Amino acid sequence: MSSNAITIPGIRVEGKPWLEALHEWVTTVDHKRLGILYIIYGLGFLVVGGVEALIIRIQLMHSHNDFVSPQTFNRMFTMHGTTMIFFMVMPVLFGFANYLVPLMIGARDMAFPRLNAFSFWLSAFGGFLLYFSFLGGSGLYGAGNAPDVGWWAYAPLGARAFSPGHSTDYWTLSLLVSGFGSIGTAINIISTVLCMRCPGMKLGRMPLLVWLYLVMGGMVLIAITPLSAAQIMLLIDRYVGGHFFDTQAGGSAVLWMHFFWIFGHPEVYVLVIPAFGFLSEIIPVFSRKPIFGYPVMVAATVAIGFVSLSVWAHHMFTVGMNSYANSFFAITTMAVGIPTGIKIFNWIGTMWGGRIQFKVPMLFCIGFLFQFLIAGLTGIIQASVPVDWQLSLSYFVVAHFHYVIVGGILFATFGAFYYWYPKVTGRMLSERLGKWHFWLFVIGFHLTFDVMHIPGLLGMPRRIYTYEPGRGWDTLNLIISIGAFIQAIAILVFVWNLIRSYFTGAKAANDPWDAWTLEWSTSSPPPAYNFATIPVVASRRPLWDLKHPEDPDSRYE
Amino acid sequence: MQSAAFLSCFVTIDAAADPTSTATNIFAPQSTPARSILHLSAFVLAITGIIFVVVFTLLVYAIAKFRARSANTNSEPAQVYGSTQIELAWTIIPVLIVVVLFMATARVIHAMQDAPEPTNAVKVTVIGHQFWWEYRYPELGVVTANELHIPVSDVAHPTPTFLQLLSADTDHSFWIPELAGKTDLVPNHPNRMWMDPEHTGVFVGQCAQYCGTQHAKMLLRVSVDTPEDFARWIREQQRPAVADERVAAGRRVFETTACINCHAINGTVANGRFGPDLTHLMSRTTIAAGAAPNTSQNLRLWIQNPEAIKRGSLMPAMQLSKSDLDSLMGYLETLR
Numbered sequence: 001m002s003s004n005a006i007t008i009p010g011i012r013v014e015g016k017p018w019l020e021a022l023h024e025w026v027t028t029v030d031h032k033r034l035g036i037l038y039i040i041y042g043l044g045f046l047v048v049g050g051v052e053a054l055i056i057r058i059q060l061m062h063s064h065n066d067f068v069s070p071q072t073f074n075r076m077f078t079m080h081g082t083t084m085i086f087f088m089v090m091p092v093l094f095g096f097a098n099y100l101v102p103l104m105i106g107a108r109d110m111a112f113p114r115l116n117a118f119s120f121w122l123s124a125f126g127g128f129l130l131y132f133s134f135l136g137g138s139g140l141y142g143a144g145n146a147p148d149v150g151w152w153a154y155a156p157l158g159a160r161a162f163s164p165g166h167s168t169d170y171w172t173l174s175l176l177v178s179g180f181g182s183i184g185t186a187i188n189i190i191s192t193v194l195c196m197r198c199p200g201m202k203l204g205r206m207p208l209l210v211w212l213y214l215v216m217g218g219m220v221l222i223a224i225t226p227l228s229a230a231q232i233m234l235l236i237d238r239y240v241g242g243h244f245f246d247t248q249a250g251g252s253a254v255l256w257m258h259f260f261w262i263f264g265h266p267e268v269y270v271l272v273i274p275a276f277g278f279l280s281e282i283i284p285v286f287s288r289k290p291i292f293g294y295p296v297m298v299a300a301t302v303a304i305g306f307v308s309l310s311v312w313a314h315h316m317f318t319v320g321m322n323s324y325a326n327s328f329f330a331i332t333t334m335a336v337g338i339p340t341g342i343k344i345f346n347w348i349g350t351m352w353g354g355r356i357q358f359k360v361p362m363l364f365c366i367g368f369l370f371q372f373l374i375a376g377l378t379g380i381i382q383a384s385v386p387v388d389w390q391l392s393l394s395y396f397v398v399a400h401f402h403y404v405i406v407g408g409i410l411f412a413t414f415g416a417f418y419y420w421y422p423k424v425t426g427r428m429l430s431e432r433l434g435k436w437h438f439w440l441f442v443i444g445f446h447l448t449f450d451v452m453h454i455p456g457l458l459g460m461p462r463r464i465y466t467y468e469p470g471r472g473w474d475t476l477n478l479i480i481s482i483g484a485f486i487q488a489i490a491i492l493v494f495v496w497n498l499i500r501s502y503f504t505g506a507k508a509a510n511d512p513w514d515a516w517t518l519e520w521s522t523s524s525p526p527p528a529y530n531f532a533t534i535p536v537v538a539s540r541r542p543l544w545d546l547k548h549p550e551d552p553d554s555r556y557e
Numbered sequence: 558m559q560s561a562a563f564l565s566c567f568v569t570i571d572a573a574a575d576p577t578s579t580a581t582n583i584f585a586p587q588s589t590p591a592r593s594i595l596h597l598s599a600f601v602l603a604i605t606g607i608i609f610v611v612v613f614t615l616l617v618y619a620i621a622k623f624r625a626r627s628a629n630t631n632s633e634p635a636q637v638y639g640s641t642q643i644e645l646a647w648t649i650i651p652v653l654i655v656v657v658l659f660m661a662t663a664r665v666i667h668a669m670q671d672a673p674e675p676t677n678a679v680k681v682t683v684i685g686h687q688f689w690w691e692y693r694y695p696e697l698g699v700v701t702a703n704e705l706h707i708p709v710s711d712v713a714h715p716t717p718t719f720l721q722l723l724s725a726d727t728d729h730s731f732w733i734p735e736l737a738g739k740t741d742l743v744p745n746h747p748n749r750m751w752m753d754p755e756h757t758g759v760f761v762g763q764c765a766q767y768c769g770t771q772h773a774k775m776l777l778r779v780s781v782d783t784p785e786d787f788a789r790w791i792r793e794q795q796r797p798a799v800a801d802e803r804v805a806a807g808r809r810v811f812e813t814t815a816c817i818n819c820h821a822i823n824g825t826v827a828n829g830r831f832g833p834d835l836t837h838l839m840s841r842t843t844i845a846a847g848a849a850p851n852t853s854q855n856l857r858l859w860i861q862n863p864e865a866i867k868r869g870s871l872m873p874a875m876q877l878s879k880s881d882l883d884s885l886m887g888y889l890e891t892l893r
Contacts, residue, residue, distance in 0.1 A: 070770050070869050150767045156744060157727045157769060162687075247744035253728060254746050287623070293639035318730060318766075319741045320722075320748035323670040327663045334655045338648065344612065345647040346639075348619050355625040355634050366620060373612050377605040384658065386665045387598045389738020390583040390591075393730055393765040459581030459734040461765040464773035468847075471761075472580040548633075556638060 029113035030528060031098045034120050036424065038095030041124055042088050043498075046491070048131075049083040052076045054488060057481040063469040073465035074148035075167075079130070081151030082171065085267070086178055087127040089409060093274045094123070094185050096416055097213045099424065101189060103519035103526060104207045106198025106535040111191035119184030126178025133170035147171035150463060152264065153234075155245035155256035160238050169238065176231045179224045186220035189213050198518075200537040204298075205557070207517045207540070208291060211298050212277035215305045219270050222309060227263035230256060254319060261312035269308040272404065273301065275412035276343060279365050282419050283347050285515045286362035287354030290541060290553070293346045300339035300346075307336045317388045326385045333383035340376055344369065359513070360434035364415030367442055371407030375400060378453070396456025402449050406487075414441070414494070421501070422508030426524045429505060433497040440490035447483025451476055516541035579761050581734040587760065587781075588710075588752045589717075590669055590737035597665045604658060669738075672751060679707060679718040685729030685742035685764070687871055688771035689833055689846040699794040700821070702833030703846045705779045708787040710753035716784070717753035730766035733779050739765045754781040763847075770869030776847025790840075797824035798836045799891045807888025810881045815873070822892065832872065838892040845870065857886055 016024075025033060055076050059067045068076070098116065102109055110116045130147075137145035147167045149157045158168050193214045197206070206214075234256075236242035243249040245256045284291045291297060313321060313329045321329075347369060356362065378400040382388045391397060414437070421429045455473045467473055511520040520543055522531055539545055539553035586592040683705075684691040693700050707718040722731060724742040731750065732739035740750040754760070764775035782790060800808075811817065812826050819832035827835075838844075842851055848867045849855040858865055860882065863872040877885060 070773065074767075074770060074772075148770075154728050154767070157767070162727055162769065250745065252745060253743050288625075288633050290636055290638055292637065293644050296639065296644045318739050319728075319743055320746060323666050326666050326670070327659075330662050330666070331655070331659045334658055338651045338655060341651045342644070342648055346644075348612075348615050349639070349643065351619045351623055353634055353637060354623050356620060356623050357625045366616075369616055370613070373609065373616070377609055380605055380658070381598070381601050384597060384601045384662045386594045386662065386669055386738060387601060389669075389740070390594055390598070390734060393732075393739060457583050459583065459732070459762060461730075461732065461763060463767040464763075466773050468579065468776070470579045551636075553636075 027117075029109075029117045031102050031110045031113065031116060032424075032526065032530075034116050035095045035097075035099030037120055038091045038098060038123075041120075041127070042090075042092035042095060043495070045083050045087040045091070045127060047495070049080050049088055050488060050491060052080040052083065054484060056080065057484040059465060060467075060477045061481045062474050062478060063467050063471075065466060068465075070465040071144055071148060074150075074463070075144075075146040077463055078147050078150050078171075082130060082147070082175075083127075084405070085151065085271075086175060087123075087130065089271050089405065089413075090178075090182060091123055091127075092413055093216075093271060094120075094182070096274065096278075096413075096420070097185070097189050097216075100420065100519060101192055101210055101213055102196065103423075103522065103530055104210050104517050105193065105196060105201055106518050106531060106537065107192065107196035108529045108531065108534075110188050111196055112188050115184050116188050119181040119188065122181030122184065123178040124181075126174045126176075126181060129170055129177060130174035133167050137167035137170055138165050152260050153256075154260075155234075155251070155253040156247045158234055158238075158256075159246050159248070161246075161248060169235070172231045172234055172238075176228055176235075179228045179231070182220050182224050183228075186217040186224070189217035190221075193217070198531075198534050198537060204295070205537060205540045208280035208294065208297055208301075209274070209277035212273045212280070212301055215301050216270050216273045219266050219273070219305055219308070223263045223266035223270060226259050230259035230263075233259075254316075257316050257319060258313070261315045262309075263312075264315065265312040266308050268401075268404065269304055271409050273304065275368070275409045276301065278412040278416040278419070279347055279368060281515075281517065282361045282365050282415050283350050285419075285513050286357045286359055286365075287351045288357075289350055289354040290516075290544075291346065292349030292352070294540065296342060297346055300342045303339040304336060307332060307339070311336055314383060314388070317385050318392045330383050330385045334380060337376060337380050337383075344373060344376075359418075360429070360431055360438060361415040361419035361513075363435070363438045364411045364418065367438070368408055368411040368415070371403055371411060371445075375403035375408055378403065391456060393461055394456035395460045395462055396453050398462050399449050399452035399456060402452070407445060407449065411441075414438075417494075417498070419513065420519075421498070422512045423519055423524050423526070425502055425505075426508050427501050427505035428508050428512060429501045430497050433493055433500070437490050437493045437497060440486055440493060444483045444486030444488075444490055447486060448480050449483075451479045451483070455480075511543070514547075516544040518542055521546075581761060583734045585735055587756055587758075588736040588754045590750075590752055591735055593665050593669060594738055597661060600661055601658060604654060608654070674719050674751070675715070675717065677716060678751070679716060680721065681705065681707070681718060682721045682723060683731060683742065685722070685724040685726075685731075685768070686831070687726050687769050688764070688775040688867070690731075690775070690777065691725075691833065694791070697791050697795065699791060700823075700834045701794060701837065702841070703776075703778065703843065704841050705777070706782055706787060706790050707752070707754065707779060708784050709757050709781050710755065711784075712755075715753055717751050719749065719751045722748040722750065727768045728766045729764050729768045729775070731762075731777065732765040733760050733762035733777055735760050736762075736779065741766050754779075757781045757783055757786075761847075771867055774846060774848040774867050774870075776843075778843065778847060793840065793893075794837055798822045799893065800824060801891050804884070804888040804891050807884035807886070810877070810885045811888060814875065814877070814881075816875070819872075835889070835892060838889055840893060845872075853886065853890065856889065857882065860885070 059065055059073055133146045149163055149168055193210055233244040237244050237246050243251040245251045247253050280291055310332045314333045382391050418429050418434055455476050458472055460473050508524045510524050539557050541553045545552035545554055586595045680696055682693040690703050692705050708716050710716045722740055722742045724744040729742040730739045736752040736754055740748050758781055760779045762777040817827035817829055819829040821828045821834045823836040844851045844859055845867045860875050862874050863870050
C-alpha cells in the first residue's frame, strides 16, 4: 500500500474572499466538506434542542410552576424530540459517515457526490422548515405556532380537527423532506461501500465502522420509507379529504402508530449502530489490540439489523394488541438484546489483556459501555410486557431512552469528535478541556437520567407540563433539572474546545493516535482527493502491517 | 415470591398504604393485576440485576487491570483476534436467559389479558375526552365523570371491575399505578382492563397518553368503596336531579344558556355530551378533572374563567351577569 499522499493545500479556504469561500462551501460536492457541513448543522441543532430541554426542565423544577404556558411546554417537548432525532443525531452521524467511509475504504469520494450534496441540502432545508413554523405555523387560524403534537404525532391529534393551523404541516413536511435526504444518503453509503473499496479491501477486511454504516444504510432505506408514506397519507388526510387516520370518519389511530414505530424503532438502531462503530474503532486503538471477534461483531450487527425490524410494536404494549401479538413483540425485543450483549462482551474482550490509554476518546467510550449496559437492561425490563404496562409512557421510559441516546449514542459521538477532530482539522482538541467536558457531562448525565427513572416508578407520566404537589415528585424533578444544567455547561465546554482548538490547538500529525485504519495514512486534514495513489490493503489493519512488517495481520486472516 | 417481598420492603414508600395520601407507587400494589406485575418485575429485576453485577464487574476489572502503565507503554500487548469458544459461551447463555424471561412474561400476559370476565363483575364504560373522564355503568344506569367508584373485591367473593375503554377524541391512557398497569383509550379501538382492589380508599393516577394541551390536568380518582357504600352511591347516582323550586331561577339560567350544549342534567332539557354529566355534581370532590377541589369559590371561578384553573380546557368562559351566576350557583349546589 502507498502512504506517500500528496498534500494539496486549499482544502481549507483561508485567504480567499469570504464570498468565494462561502460559494465553495455551498456548492461543494466533496464528501469531506459535506461531512463537515452535516456535523456543524447537527451541532447547531444540538444547542437549539438543548435550550428546549432546559425550558422543559425549568418548567418541571417544582409542582404548579408557571414558567411557560401548557401550550408552549407542549411545543417545547415536540420540538426537542423532533430536533434531536432528525436534525441533530441523524445529521451528525451522516456527517461522520460522509467524512470517514470513503477515507476508511481508500476511496476518493462517495459513489454519488452530487446526490450527496442534494441529500444534505434536503436535510438542511427540512430543519429550517420545521423551525420556520415558529413564524408561519399559525396560518390563518391564529392556532398557535410550532407543532405541539409530540414527536410521534399520534393520530388523531395530528388531524385538522385537533391541530388547526399549519404547525403540524410544517412538522410533516420537514420530516418528509429530510427523510428524502436520508434515503439519498443511505443509497450513497451503501453504493460507496459496495462499489468504491480500494484493491484488497474485501468485505471481510473493512473497518467495523464501515460495516456498521453499511447496515445502517440498509436500515434507513427500510425505516424511513414507511415514515415518508405515513406523512404523505397524513397530508392527504389533512388537505384532500382522506380518512387514513381520521378517526372521526372511521380512520385508524392504531394504523398511524404502526407506521410511526416501524420507522421509529429501527430508527433507534439506525442511530446506535454508528455509535457501535465508533466504539469498534476507538476501543481497539486505545487498548492497543485488534477488535476481539471481528466476524462475530459483523454477524451481531447484521443480526441486530434484521431483528430490530421486528420489534416496533413494543412501543405499543398499552394500546390493546392481543396477547399473542404482545408475546411476539416481547420475545423479539428480548432477542435483540442477545447480539447487543455479544457486542458489549466483545468490547470487553478487546480491552482484556490490552494496555488501555485513558485519552478523552477512550473515556467517552468507557462511559458508553457502562451506560449502554444499564440502558440495555432497562430495555429488557420494559420488554417484559406486563411490567411495561406500568412503565410505558412514564418518566421511566423517558429515562431509558435518554440513557440510550445521550448515555450511549451521544457519548460515543463525543468520543468520535475527540478521536477524528485531528484528522479533520489538523489540530488536536485540548485534553484538559476534554476531561472537564467528560466529567461534567458524566456528573450531569447521571444526576439527570439516573434520578429520572424514579418518578416514573412513582406514577409520573411523560409530557405533562406540570404536576400536583404531594405526589412525591418535587425533589426528584429539582435534582433532574440541576443535572440538566450541568450537562449544558459541559456542552458549552465542548463547543468552546471545538472553537478554541481550531485556532490554537496543538498541530496534529497524520496519525496522532498510532492507529491502524486508512484514514490515518493520509495527511491531516486530508487533501481534496484523499489519496494520491489508491492504497492496496492486505488485512483489516493496513497501518499495523506497515508499522509491523515482521508480524503483519495479513499472516493471520 | 420472596424476592418480591424483599423488593417491596426496599422500595415501597409508606404513603401508598395510606388511603388519604396522593402519592403513587408501582411497587405498592392493591389489586391483582398490579400485584402480578410486581411479582414479574421482581423476577425480571433480579435477573437483570445479576447481569448488571457480572458485566459491571468485568468492565471495572478490565479497565483497572489492563490500564497502560508507564513501564510497558512502548511495547504492544499480545494481539488476540478472538476465540470461538468464548463467543459461543456468551451467545448461548444470553439465549437461555431470554427464553426464561420470555416464558415468565408470556404467562403473566396471558393471565392478565385473557382473564375471563365473571358474571358478577361490575362493568364500567370509560370514555376519554379532552381533558376529562366519562364513566358509564351500563347495567346500573349511572353516568358520572372524573371520579370512578368501584366496590372493594373480597378474596372470598371476588367482585372485579371490568372497564371498557373508549375515546371520544384523541388517545388517552388510564393509569392507576396501585391498581393496574395502564391501558390506552384509542378512538375506534375499544380496549378492556380490569382490577379487583383489596382495600377501600381513594387511589389516584392520571392520563398517561399525551392527548393535547391539558394532558397534565386530566387526573384520575378511583374511590374503592365497601359493597354497602358502593350500593348506596349507585342508588344516589340513579336518582334524577333534584328539582328544588327555590332554585328554579338558576335552573332556568342553566337551561337557557350554552351550558346545555355540552352538559347533561338528568331530568332537565340539558343532554349535551361534550362535557361532564352534572346530575350529581356535588357528590364529587373535585372539578375540572381533578384540577381543583369542588368548592363553591372554585366552581364560580371555573364557570366565569376556566383559564384561571385549567388553561386550554375546552370549557368556555360563560361571562354570566352576577345575578345569573349567583342563581346558577344556587342551582348547581343542590345537585347532590
